[in-house]
Amino acid sequence: MSREFSVAVVGATGAVGRQIIKLIEERNFPVGDMKLLASERSEGKKVEFAGKRLIVEKLDENSFQGIQIAFFCAGGRLSEEYAPIAAQAGAVCVDKSSVFRMDPDIPLVIPEVNPEALGEFKNTGIVASPNCSTTPMVLALAPMHKQVRVRRVVVSTYQSVSGAGAPAMEELARQTTAIFNGKSYENKVFNHQIAFNCIPHIDQFMANSYTREEMKMVHETRKIMNEPNMLISPTAVRVPVFSCHCESVNVEFEGKMTPDMARDILSNAPGVAVVDDPINNKYPMNITATDSDETFVGRIRVDETVENGLNFWCVTDNLRKGAATNALQIAELLVEKHL
Amino acid sequence: MSREFSVAVVGATGAVGRQIIKLIEERNFPVGDMKLLASERSEGKKVEFAGKRLIVEKLDENSFQGIQIAFFCAGGRLSEEYAPIAAQAGAVCVDKSSVFRMDPDIPLVIPEVNPEALGEFKNTGIVASPNCSTTPMVLALAPMHKQVRVRRVVVSTYQSVSGAGAPAMEELARQTTAIFNGKSYENKVFNHQIAFNCIPHIDQFMANSYTREEMKMVHETRKIMNEPNMLISPTAVRVPVFSCHCESVNVEFEGKMTPDMARDILSNAPGVAVVDDPINNKYPMNITATDSDETFVGRIRVDETVENGLNFWCVTDNLRKGAATNALQIAELLVEKHL
Numbered sequence: 001m002s003r004e005f006s007v008a009v010v011g012a013t014g015a016v017g018r019q020i021i022k023l024i025e026e027r028n029f030p031v032g033d034m035k036l037l038a039s040e041r042s043e044g045k046k047v048e049f050a051g052k053r054l055i056v057e058k059l060d061e062n063s064f065q066g067i068q069i070a071f072f073c074a075g076g077r078l079s080e081e082y083a084p085i086a087a088q089a090g091a092v093c094v095d096k097s098s099v100f101r102m103d104p105d106i107p108l109v110i111p112e113v114n115p116e117a118l119g120e121f122k123n124t125g126i127v128a129s130p131n132c133s134t135t136p137m138v139l140a141l142a143p144m145h146k147q148v149r150v151r152r153v154v155v156s157t158y159q160s161v162s163g164a165g166a167p168a169m170e171e172l173a174r175q176t177t178a179i180f181n182g183k184s185y186e187n188k189v190f191n192h193q194i195a196f197n198c199i200p201h202i203d204q205f206m207a208n209s210y211t212r213e214e215m216k217m218v219h220e221t222r223k224i225m226n227e228p229n230m231l232i233s234p235t236a237v238r239v240p241v242f243s244c245h246c247e248s249v250n251v252e253f254e255g256k257m258t259p260d261m262a263r264d265i266l267s268n269a270p271g272v273a274v275v276d277d278p279i280n281n282k283y284p285m286n287i288t289a290t291d292s293d294e295t296f297v298g299r300i301r302v303d304e305t306v307e308n309g310l311n312f313w314c315v316t317d318n319l320r321k322g323a324a325t326n327a328l329q330i331a332e333l334l335v336e337k338h339l
Numbered sequence: 340m341s342r343e344f345s346v347a348v349v350g351a352t353g354a355v356g357r358q359i360i361k362l363i364e365e366r367n368f369p370v371g372d373m374k375l376l377a378s379e380r381s382e383g384k385k386v387e388f389a390g391k392r393l394i395v396e397k398l399d400e401n402s403f404q405g406i407q408i409a410f411f412c413a414g415g416r417l418s419e420e421y422a423p424i425a426a427q428a429g430a431v432c433v434d435k436s437s438v439f440r441m442d443p444d445i446p447l448v449i450p451e452v453n454p455e456a457l458g459e460f461k462n463t464g465i466v467a468s469p470n471c472s473t474t475p476m477v478l479a480l481a482p483m484h485k486q487v488r489v490r491r492v493v494v495s496t497y498q499s500v501s502g503a504g505a506p507a508m509e510e511l512a513r514q515t516t517a518i519f520n521g522k523s524y525e526n527k528v529f530n531h532q533i534a535f536n537c538i539p540h541i542d543q544f545m546a547n548s549y550t551r552e553e554m555k556m557v558h559e560t561r562k563i564m565n566e567p568n569m570l571i572s573p574t575a576v577r578v579p580v581f582s583c584h585c586e587s588v589n590v591e592f593e594g595k596m597t598p599d600m601a602r603d604i605l606s607n608a609p610g611v612a613v614v615d616d617p618i619n620n621k622y623p624m625n626i627t628a629t630d631s632d633e634t635f636v637g638r639i640r641v642d643e644t645v646e647n648g649l650n651f652w653c654v655t656d657n658l659r660k661g662a663a664t665n666a667l668q669i670a671e672l673l674v675e676k677h678l
Contacts (some may be wrong), residue, residue, distance in 0.1 A: 152644050156495035156587035158537050158578065173519070180516060196580045197625045198497050200587075200638050200652045205617045209598070209640035231644035235587040235652065239497065239578050241535045248495035248539075248574040250589075259548070278544040281530045286537055299539050301548035305491050305570035313539045313574065 004032030005335065008067045008091065010082065011074025012036035012056050013045050015166040016096055019324035020071050025050050027328060030335060037063050038074065064089040068339065069331050072096060073323070087125025092334055094127050094327045098212075101128040101220055108223050110135055111329040112271040113142045117224075118333055127330050132163050132322030133202075133213060133236060134220040136314045137247055139295040139321075142225055143269035144262055148308075149254040152231040155217065158239045158246035159202060160286065163318045164189055169242055176240070190238070199238040211236055244286040245318040253308040259300045262310055266297050271321065276300050284315035292317055293325045343371030344674065347406045347430065349421065350413025351375035351395050352384050354505040355435055358663035359410050364389050366667060369674060376402050377413065403428040407678065408670050411435060412662070426464025431673055433466050433666045437551075440467040440559055447562050449474055450668040451610040452481045456563075457672055466669050471502050471661030472541075472552060472575060473559040475653045476586055478634040478660075481564055482608035483601055487647075488593040491570040494556065497578045497585035498541060499625065502657045503528055508581055515579070529577070538577040550575055583625040584657040592647040598639045601649055605636050610660065615639050623654035631656055632664045 007024065011017040017038075024031055036047055036056045043058040057063065059078065064070060064086040072079045072086075072095040079097040086093050100106045107117040108128045121127045130138070141150055161168040168189040175195040178185035185195075192199055202213035214234040222230050239246075251257075267274045275284045276298040284296030295316045303309030316322050346363065350356040356377075363370055375386055375395045382397040396402065398417065403409060403425040411418045411425075411434040418436040425432050439445045446456040447467045460466045469477070480489055500507040507528040514534035517524035524534075531538055542551035553573040561569050578585075590596075606613045614623045615637040623635030634655045642648030655661050 154493045154589045154642075154644075156574075158497065158576065176515060177519060180512070191620045192624060193626055196582075198578065198580060198585045198654075199624055200585070200622050201617065201620065209617060209638070233589055233642045233644045233648070233650060235495075235589075235638070235650055237497065237585075237587065237652075239537065239580075241537060241579065243535075246537045246539070246576075248576065248587075250493045250572055250574075278540065278548060281540065283539050285531060285539070286535065287532055299548070299574070303493075303572045305493075305572045309572070311572060311574055313576075 002030055004030050005068045005339070006033040006035070006066055007031045008035040008037055008064060008070040010037045010059060010070060010072045010078060012038050012047055013042040014073060015162050015169065015319055016073040016323040019319045020073060020327060021047060021049055023324050023328045029328060029332065035063070035067065039078065061085055064091050067091040069094065069334070071327055071331070073327070083126050092121055092125055092127065092339065094129060094330050096129050096323055096327055098131060098216060100126050101130065102223065108220060109330050110138055110224055110326060111333050113138055114224050114226065115333055118330065119338065121334065121338065129323070129327045129330060130220045130224060131213070131216040132245055132318035133157050133159060134217050134224070135322050135326055136245060136295045136316035137217065137249060138221050138224050139269070139271050140249070140266060140297050140312065140314050141251065143265050143272070144257060145225060147265055148257045150230060150251055151254050152252040154233045154250040156235045156248045157237055159236060160241045160243050160245060160318055161194060161238065162243050163245065172240055172242060194238065194240055196240055200235065202236045202238055210234070241286050243317060243319065244289045244315050245322060246286065246313065246315045249312050249314060250303060251310050252306050253310070255308060257308055257310055259302060259310065262300050262312070271295060272297055274298065284313060286315060289315040289317045291320070293321050295321060341369055343369050344407045344678070345372040345405055346370045347374040347376055347403060347409040349376045349398060349409060349411045349417060351386055352377050352381040353412060354501050354508065354658055355412040355662040358658045359412060359666060360386060360388055362663050362667045368667060368671065374402070374406065378417065400424055403430050406430040408433065408673070410666055410670070412666070422465050431460055431464055431466065431678065433468060433669050435468050435662055435666055437470060437555060439465055440469065441562065447559060448669050449477055449563055449665060450672050452477055453563050453565065454672055457669065458677065460673065460677065468662070468666045468669060469559045469563060470552070470555040471584055471657035472496050472498060473556050473563070474661050474665055475584060475634045475655035476556065476588060477560050477563050478608070478610050479588065479605060479636050479651065479653050480590065482604050482611070483596060484564060486604055487596045489569060489590055490593050491591040493572045493589040495574045495587045496576055498575060499580045499582050499584060499657055500533060500577065501582050502584065511579055511581060533577065533579055535579055539574065541575045541577055549573070580625050582656060582658065583628045583654050584661060585625065585652065585654045588651050588653060589642060590649050591645050592649070594647060596647055596649060598641060598649065601639050601651070610634060611636055613637065623652060625654060628654040628656045630659065632660050634660060
């Protein structure tokens with residue numbers, strides 16, 4: 001007899017929450033009771049799940065009684081307040097926010113890369129899922145790094161607006177339409193116009209002039225790959241696309257890594273799909289990865305300017321593998337191995 | 340008494356041609372006769388210039404009689420065929436195409452960077468203007484390189500569709516509108532959908548798996564900066580914006596170059612404007628540079644992963660300084676110093 005789990009989704013009406021609900025159904029996650037939670041603003045909204053319309057409840061201290069697995073995708077403030085309460089009530093929390101990721105007691109997990117870290121969830125009852133700009137790069141780097149160590153990475157991102165949530169997607173759509181109609185549309189989510197504009201600023205600026213988004217790529221990658229000194233030089237940029245994050249990645253290895261070796265390793269790596277046939281115009285793009293769970297890698301080529309250098313380009317659906325899919329895979333692994 | 344010059348613009352109805360005509364008027368270039376030329380397809384079209392409507396004539400072998408300065412911005416094939424004919428007829432040709440750029444007898448000029456090369460126009464009567472992805476990076480690198488040598492550059496571009504001409508701009512507009520209306524719009528200019536999609540492919544692929552666009556950035560930069568061995572590792576990407584090319588640039592210098600030194604040098608560099616106040620959300624974007632002639636530089640910060648490393652972000656209106664403005668500045672310098 002298969003077991004079923006009581007599940008809660010915190011932030012059920014957000015861009016990532018909606019994806020998690022969709023994926024729980026798509027991937028036949030063994031869910032028994034399903035509870036949708038959100039802040040007061042979304043209380044009473046209805047969300048489709050498995051042919052039923054569930055009503056979103058207001059999150060409070062008593063929301064987690066009887067819950068076994070709680071997905072947190074409502075932003076850092078709510079995670080910080082309620083994940084410890086949920087854990088205390090006996091739920092395992094899979095958290096999509098950044099607040100717990102660098103906590104040494106809390107595992108930060110990409111199931112294809114560091115499943116062994118997951119057991120540490122017992123420390124606190126919380127598992128963190130990485131930032132959507134970290135996951136694609138790590139999925140591509142980790143299998144190569146296992147064969148030949150990575151020395152240094154220079155990465156520039158091309159990130160979609162869905163990473164900033166559903167209101168950001170609406171802002172891109174409305175602002176684009178307004179421009180075509182000769183009207184203006186005031187930006188509320190972004191600091192500047194996003195329609196037909198690239199913004200080299202995601203999350204807050206830090207004292208070192210990097211953004212928090214950029215530093216997440218550094219610190220999270222090091223933690224997941226268990227390489228506290230890996231050299232990573234990031235630039236994170238928002239571009240006017242709805243879905244998927246693209247990344248232009250320059251890697252220096254400590255030994256020989258040819259494009260053929262890389263393609264061979266990545267073709268056999270879990271969660272990675274190689275699309276690399278430029279002569280036939282095949283390389284990954286946003287339209288390649290949208291609604292998929294893989295990280296697509298292409299444009300793999302020698303960087304002649306450094307010893308053992310490679311350039312590549314990778315694309316991931318940031319709402320799926322960049323967020324919801326990874327969280328759900330963490331839950332699947334918990335169910336399979338630990339609960 | 341001020342001199343006036345007979346000018347021809349080849350490709351007068353294209354995206355760059357229109358900009359050149361606009362700039363000749365804006366910048367009071369000393370034009371006497373003005374002849375607009377194009378292929379048969381555009382013959383008879385009318386173009387506004389200085390309050391008059393000029394009729395576009397069909398380009399042929401006799402088009403250049405009496406012309407002193409000819410701007411070529413109609414693509415490589417027409418430049419290759421007609422620039423030598425125009426030069427033979429006595430015109431100095433300023434060519435925006437790529438066909439002559441790497442010819443050792445022909446100067447490739449950014450007036451702020453290597454004006455001294457311009458005199459070589461006497462060899463053939465032709466001066467080449469660089470690719471729109473080369474110019475911004477070189478404008479930022481050259482003044483720093485004069486103080487502290489650049490060792491290696493890793494650059495990823497975010498290039499607008501206007502670099503692919505007026506039909507590409509129409510394709511982005513129509514395809515975006517079609518998507519909002521739930522319709523499809525077949526791509527003709529690009530190999531793939533450009534609306535809400537990033538395409539890591541500009542110009543043809545070469546044997547080394549880089550695109551021609553990427554290799555232009557390598558070879559042209561070396562020629563303009565007179566550094567035949569400079570190490571440059573490029574990735575060129577088309578993003579769904581109408582105007583301006585953005586570039587994420589990682590530089591390794593041979594000696595110390597702090598962000599403050601860089602800001603100081605760039606603030607005093609001709610053709611460059613520093614916009615670098617991240618705490619107040621100030622950094623260059625497409626909307627910063629559109630319709631301007633400067634290259635805007637910001638996000639200047641230390642790259643801690645390498646000795647003497649810097650990251651920066653630059654943005655240029657690819658139709659203006661990336662194309663038309665640079666061509667016109669070449670002509671201005673010719674008029675001032677050589678004709």
